[in-house]
Structures are given as structure tokens and as C-alpha cells.
Amino acid sequence: MAFLKVDGKDFEGKCNFRFSKLADKKYSKKKEDSDPDNGFDTVFNGLMQFDNDALVAFWDCALDYDPKNKPKVAEIEVALEERFEEDGDTEAAFKEAYEAIDESAFFKKKVQKYWKNIELMKDFGKNEEEREMNKKSYLFMQEAKKEIKA
Numbered sequence: 001m002a003f004l005k006v007d008g009k010d011f012e013g014k015c016n017f018r019f020s021k022l023a024d025k026k027y028s029k030k031k032e033d034s035d036p037d038n039g040f041d042t043v044f045n046g047l048m049q050f051d052n053d054a055l056v057a058f059w060d061c062a063l064d065y066d067p068k069n070k071p072k073v074a075e076i077e078v079a080l081e082e083r084f085e086e087d088g089d090t091e092a093a094f095k096e097a098y099e100a101i102d103e104s105a106f107f108k109k110k111v112q113k114y115w116k117n118i119e120l121m122k123d124f125g126k127n128e129e130e131r132e133m134n135k136k137s138y139l140f141m142q143e144a145k146k147e148i149k150a
Contacts, residue, residue, distance in 0.1 A: 002100035004059055006071040006079040013062030013097070015104035022061045040110060047098045048144040050090065055080060058097040098148045118142075 002013035023039030043061065046054020059076045071079070084090050101107050122138035125131030 002058075002062065002096045004063075004076070004079050005083070006075050011063050011071065013059060013100050014065045015062065015101055015106045016065055017106075018064040019061040019106075022064045023057070026060070027057045040107070041114070044098075044101060044111075044114065047094055047101070048141070048148050050094050050148075052080075052090070055090075055094060055097055058101075062097075062100065095148055102149075115145075 004011050004013065020040060023043050025039065027039040027042045029042050039057075039061075043054050043057045047058060056073060056076055059080070060073055063070045063076070080093060083093055087093065102111055118138060118141050121134045123131065123135075125134050
């Protein structure tokens with residue numbers, strides 16, 4: 001479970017429909033409906049890259065289950081900065097957020113499909129150059145997964 005202390009109050013992050021919908025609405029990078037990228041992928045990939053904006057996005061989405069009491073994004077940012085100072089690093093906060101998604105029942109199949117697609121990518125490509133680039137991307141993602149799960 002992921003928790004964030006905002007103004008002295010502990011908030012539990014939840015992976016649910018509201019998380020998914022807000023991620024798609026606010027954090028999707030797709031340009032057209034046929035584009036496979038969605039907000040979940042943006043947040044999930046960003047967490048593996050230790051991208052601070054992705055961590056803020058995670059908490060923005062994970063706290064959306066209670067819109068009346070949800071902290072504002074600016075408050076989430078301050079809370080994360082305080083946690084980073086307290087922990088002396090950002091790593092624990094990222095790992096906690098990644099673990100919340102990775103172990104959630106709600107995103108279980110989506111995460112499995114994500115990694116299955118990454119696995120398929122390593123041998124895919126129209127030509128040798130594209131296959132080589134996909135293989136490098138595959139190895140990069142495997143390394144990122146290993147690092148965030150360590």
C-alpha cells in the first residue's frame with residue numbers, strides 16, 4: 001500500500017476506476033484514439049524512469065477516489081518534497097508507488113499485458129535496424145523493472 005502524508009494527514013493511494021479515468025484524461029500522451037498510449041502507460045513508464053512528474057501524476061490519480069478531500073496537485077508536490085527530504089532520497093517513494101500499481105488487483109491484468117508486450121517487442125521489427133532498436137528498448141525496460149523492484 002502507498003501512503004502520502006499531506007499537511008499532517010495520511011492519505012492511502014488506491015488503484016481503481018477513478019485512477020484509470022483520471023490518468024487517461026490528464027496524463028495520456030496519445031494524439032489520436034487509435035494511438036495505444038494511455039494515461040496508465042504514461043504514469044507506469046514514468047515511475048520506472050524515476051520521473052518526478054510521474055510520481056505526482058500517480059498520487060493525483062491514486063487520491064482521486066475521494067474528490068472532496070483530495071489534496072491539490074501543489075499540495076501533493078509539497079508533500080512529496082517533504083518525504084524526499086525525510087527519506088534523503090526519492091527512491092522509496094517511487095518504489096512504493098510502482099508496487100501499489102504492480103500489486104493491485106485492479107491493474108493486475110493490465111500490468112501482465114504490459115510486460116507481455118514488452119517481451120514481444122524484443123524480436124519485433126520490419127528490418128534489422130528496427131529489430132535492433134526494439135531489442136535495446138526491451139533491455140532498457142527490463143533493466144528499469146529490475147531497478148525499481150530491487
